[in-house]
Amino acid sequence: MEPDHLLTSIRVVCMNHPRVSALDHVLHLVDDLLFPSARLTLPRCVLFDSPRLFLRVLSALDNDANRCKFEKQQQMRLAMQAAAQRGQLWTVQLLYQRHPAALTGATAQAAGASGHLPMIQWVHEIKRCLMNVDYYAAVYKTFEASASRGDLRTVQWLMHAALTQ
Template sequence: QQMRLAMQAAAKRGQLWMVQQLYQRHPAALTGPTAQAAGASGHLPLIQWVHETKRCLMNVDYYAAVYKAFEASASRGDLQTVQWLVRTYERVVFDLSIPAKAGHLEVTKWVWEQGRYRCQSGVADEVAKRGDLEMMKFLVEHSIVNEYSSAPDLAAGFGHLDLVKWLAENEKHRWKFTWNAISWAAANGFIEVVVWLHKNGWADNAIDVDSVAENGHLDVLEWLYEHQCWTYAVHAMDFAAMNGHMEVVQWLHENAVSTPTPLGFDLAAEGNHLDVVQWLHENRYGGTTQAMDLAAKRGHLEMVKWLHSNRDEGCTDLAMDQAAANGHLDVVAFLHKNRTESCTKFALSTAAGNEDLKM
């Protein structure tokens, strides 16, 4: 058993010389799992040695070792190994989606030319995410991908304008842009894609901009506002505050596009965005006890101090409990000294469970 495991480990690392040494001493150690490990290594000389030494092992479990070898080599663009596998195992149908998803056009074309392949669903989606225009052209023009795909929306959402344009102009596929295209492009800050989609009639006039604000894309917000392409932003300021996007918070406020709820204040405190919390405070926006509870939980001592000195909401027992559970001794000490709220047995039990003697 130890020799088998040793040979498998050597095969996994592609160490042909070690596998050969172990085989000379213990031929029985060369089994199916070792063949699969050799395949997964993608090391051609090792795969060829296993094939020549004990070919039957490559056929075990419906050619599992062969498939693993193809996956390893095709996913890294190793055309030489792919060619040897396809030519050697003529009864095996190989998965074209593996090199296609990885962006290896030369390997993809060669496997397709052999005429013995299958292609898993979802390959167009992955190609669209990467923005691989040449790969998409090849797959579509040769009718390799025919199933439903969100490729147009994904290309837009990942900011690949050239691919977006080609998909919009090409008629060989049946995919359509949906509302998600401009929504995802806006949320991810790809303003060039947003402008193009809107200009070419692929946009809905009612875009939810909460995600745009959450990700801090002020330029996109300004463009959408100017062109009246959104609905009222219900949680835009909350989400912007949560991630510390001060300029977005201020712009939303100045243009009366959105107003924060107490959630925004609380989440800004949790994220330790003191400048945002102070601005919300100065503009008469406030939070709840959750603000100090969450700040304490995260160990944000300066935030806790500021909230204690400037706000009236206070905190709950959760503040000290969660600070103790997370090992924030300085926060626990400050709360104990300055606040009237206490803690529960949870604080002591979690500190003991964490072996936190100082706590």
């Protein structure tokens, strides 16, 4: 049996047989062997655009006793900024639910630079003050990104939002 098939077989057995699942330390050792999440950071996972991988690494980060609270928060902030740049609204919303303080002005600017309208609207709705912290930079980047792509819908929304403030 090839090593990949052997590891897959071990994983299936560990997940499907309750007696093996009871041996928690064995499961952790096998899981570390099969999924080396320590080498993956949360911001790096955003680049893969894989919800399954992201959730797995997020769970590993939450359960990591070797990292302090501030290191975990920093990873969430950086992941939120990376997700905002890429227009991954579901990722930003998930991280916001877990750690609302991770939604910063840098994330608002990244959302604006992405030109992704649902992301911009969500940030504007959740924390309107972030767009006002560095208002000119955030709105200018958003406007510039949207206009350069010819995204009329986003430009119109920005104009409407600016007039109603």
